[in-house]
Amino acid sequence: MEFGPYLFIASLEGAITAAVLALTAVGLSIVFGIMRVVNVAHGEFFMLGAVIAWWVTSMITAHPALGFVAALIVAPLLVGLLAIVSDHLVLRRINYDPERTIVATIGLLYVIQQTTLMTFGPEARPVEAPFNKRIALPWFELGENGFVLTWPWGLSTTTYKLAVIAAAIVILLILWLVMSRTRLGLIMRATQLDSEMAQAHGIHVDKVYALVFGLGAGLAALGAVLIVPIQQAHYLMGGDPLLLSFIVVIIGGLGSVAGTIVAAVLIGMSDGIISVFFTPTLAKIIATLLVAFVLVFRPQGLFGKPER
Amino acid sequence: MNNSMRSFALHLFVLAILVVLFFTVSEYHSGNLARILVLSVYAMGYNLLFGYTGLLSLGHALFFASGMYGLGLAMQHLGTPAAPAMLVGLISAFVVSAVIGFLALRTSGVAFMIVTLMFAQAGYLTILLAGKYTRGDEGFVIPQADRAIGSIDLSQSDTRYFAALILFAVCFLFIGWLVQTRFGKTLVAIRENPERARMLGYDIQRHKLLAVIISGTLSGAAGAAYALLFGYAGATFSTVQYSIYPLLWVLLGGAGTTIGPLIGAIFMTYLIDISSEYTNAYMLIAGLALIFLTLFAPHGLAGVLRKKWLPWLP
Numbered sequence: 001m002e003f004g005p006y007l008f009i010a011s012l013e014g015a016i017t018a019a020v021l022a023l024t025a026v027g028l029s030i031v032f033g034i035m036r037v038v039n040v041a042h043g044e045f046f047m048l049g050a051v052i053a054w055w056v057t058s059m060i061t062a063h064p065a066l067g068f069v070a071a072l073i074v075a076p077l078l079v080g081l082l083a084i085v086s087d088h089l090v091l092r093r094i095n096y097d098p099e100r101t102i103v104a105t106i107g108l109l110y111v112i113q114q115t116t117l118m119t120f121g122p123e124a125r126p127v128e129a130p131f132n133k134r135i136a137l138p139w140f141e142l143g144e145n146g147f148v149l150t151w152p153w154g155l156s157t158t159t160y161k162l163a164v165i166a167a168a169i170v171i172l173l174i175l176w177l178v179m180s181r182t183r184l185g186l187i188m189r190a191t192q193l194d195s196e197m198a199q200a201h202g203i204h205v206d207k208v209y210a211l212v213f214g215l216g217a218g219l220a221a222l223g224a225v226l227i228v229p230i231q232q233a234h235y236l237m238g239g240d241p242l243l244l245s246f247i248v249v250i251i252g253g254l255g256s257v258a259g260t261i262v263a264a265v266l267i268g269m270s271d272g273i274i275s276v277f278f279t280p281t282l283a284k285i286i287a288t289l290l291v292a293f294v295l296v297f298r299p300q301g302l303f304g305k306p307e308r
Numbered sequence: 309m310n311n312s313m314r315s316f317a318l319h320l321f322v323l324a325i326l327v328v329l330f331f332t333v334s335e336y337h338s339g340n341l342a343r344i345l346v347l348s349v350y351a352m353g354y355n356l357l358f359g360y361t362g363l364l365s366l367g368h369a370l371f372f373a374s375g376m377y378g379l380g381l382a383m384q385h386l387g388t389p390a391a392p393a394m395l396v397g398l399i400s401a402f403v404v405s406a407v408i409g410f411l412a413l414r415t416s417g418v419a420f421m422i423v424t425l426m427f428a429q430a431g432y433l434t435i436l437l438a439g440k441y442t443r444g445d446e447g448f449v450i451p452q453a454d455r456a457i458g459s460i461d462l463s464q465s466d467t468r469y470f471a472a473l474i475l476f477a478v479c480f481l482f483i484g485w486l487v488q489t490r491f492g493k494t495l496v497a498i499r500e501n502p503e504r505a506r507m508l509g510y511d512i513q514r515h516k517l518l519a520v521i522i523s524g525t526l527s528g529a530a531g532a533a534y535a536l537l538f539g540y541a542g543a544t545f546s547t548v549q550y551s552i553y554p555l556l557w558v559l560l561g562g563a564g565t566t567i568g569p570l571i572g573a574i575f576m577t578y579l580i581d582i583s584s585e586y587t588n589a590y591m592l593i594a595g596l597a598l599i600f601l602t603l604f605a606p607h608g609l610a611g612v613l614r615k616k617w618l619p620w621l622p
Binding site for chain 2: 038109110115243246250279281292295
């Protein structure tokens with residue numbers, strides 16, 4: 001394959017990473033934006049989404065699509081519920097103190113991860129995609145007779161991969177509508193702006209926090225269900241999404257949802273493209289150092305406004 | 309008897325118990341204890357920053373690994389004898405902690421935690437990347453013949469125990485002394501109320517940087533001693549898990565007490581040791597401990613002691 005089509009395929013793979021990453025990172029971002037806490041267990045909520053998807057699809061065997069649709073509904077709900085329970089049992093009791101929350105969510109990370117190891121086991125398990133038709137992609141070339149449409153060998157993708165990208169866009173649009181057009185979104189934004197004032201106006205801040213924590217975890221789980229037919233479910237799969245979400249949220253500006261989405265596309269796409277040129281370890285080193293230096297020298301993020 | 313004499317007596321008493329323990333427990337447990345003593349040095353270094361200065365780092369594994377690889381790589385590739393190699397380990401931890409401290413201290417609170425985490429992660433990945441020299445996750449064994457200072461063979465169980473104990477004693481007494489000094493008291497003042505400490509004319513940034521450097525160098529000393537006494541250096545020691553461990557030990561034992569890190573390290577190591585006999589998911593214990601400690605005992609075991617019975621506990 002020539003370089004052009006090769007880069008095209010890399011960007012397409014990058015777009016899938018970006019789509020799932022956007023969902024996961026937006027979950028982390030709204031939790032940080034509204035509750036002002038960093039949830040280190042976010043990657044484990046992602047992992048649980050994938051594991052529950054495997055569990056649901058292996059229970060419902062009538063048709064792969066049926067099980068998958070069930071997983072798309074059940075996994076985010078269960079994970080969101082678990083997050084709400086842990087908010088109730090742990091985070092609320094330490095008053096959302098930022099540092100103690102990090103320590104407690106590190107604890108939560110190990111509890112979820114190790115419990116999965118004890119029940120689900122150490123194996124990676126596949127989930128079948130609901131539909132998976134391979135489609136060849138055309139490539140344009142400027143030849144002697146003007147543009148020529150060619151079908152290079154190997155330049156193809158699957159319908160499912162395209163559907164993942166579409167689904168992520170739809171989910172993010174719905175989230176945006178909810179946040180900007182509904183009463184619930186208004187309440188969330190009010191809490192983000194000034195939680196004490198919101199409380200004074202009769203908003204149950206505790207309930208909003210629980211809901212937001214559940215919503216953030218649910219988004220991570222949703223991203224995981226979408227990706228699990230491409231990447232298998234494994235009890236350690238939460239590490240990379242956590243790290244990448246951190247990177248995205250920090251680059252995009254802590255708490256800014258729009259910045260997070262832009263950064264997710266940027267990081268996801270470049271992750272696909274960079275790994276073509278660098279070894280994955282070197283790419284990761286560059287990414288982690290980038291985050292550290294952004295936080296040190298530009299704490300509001302690359303796209304964020306300085307704090308007033 | 310005044311408080312500083314009481315505290316000095318307590319420190320000597322703890323050291324005496326540790327000497328007696330070697331002659332009374334089985335070889336398996338004394339081997340375990342030697343390991344715990346070295347890890348306690350790591351925890352004490354961590355405690356100076358977290359417990360006394362109030363800075364929560366999630367990247368101390370980087371300092372531990374700097375000491376470990378400073379010594380290990382010098383011995384493995386340059387043929388340096390053990391004693392100067394130990395110095396190389398200390399110097400590399402010193403330099404790394406000075407650089408990281410300089411950068412990371414520009415941030416505070418949650419950002420400080422994430423920055424230290426990211427630098428440590430970059431360090432871990434660098435060790436993997438330099439797999440040609442470090443042999444990555446697999447790590448390398450330091451030959452038994454090299455693990456000696458002069459004619460003292462540090463790979464034997466008795467010399468190893470007392471080498472660990474001497475290192476522990478030096479650091480234990482040093483920290484016990486340091487926190488009583490003006491410098492130590494200033495660190496506590498910065499932890500309690502940074503604005504006020506600054507208003508009183510203390511250079512907060514300089515004090516914090518010094519705390520990071522001392523803390524990092526002590527952690528590096530532990531890392532170097534670990535490689536020397538147990539003859540192995542591997543990338544596992546630079547993972548996030550090894551940054552979480554000292555936090556866990558200090559939280560459990562009691563942050564901001566000189567004896568807490570030792571208590572925490574003993575309890576946690578045995579808890580994990582015992583539970584790993586029954587399940588491979590032994591980190592579940594660590595996770596539960598972290599949650600319950602933040603919820604119910606943020607001051608740890610020694611903190612409870614200090615609150616209830618021994619208000620003078622250093």
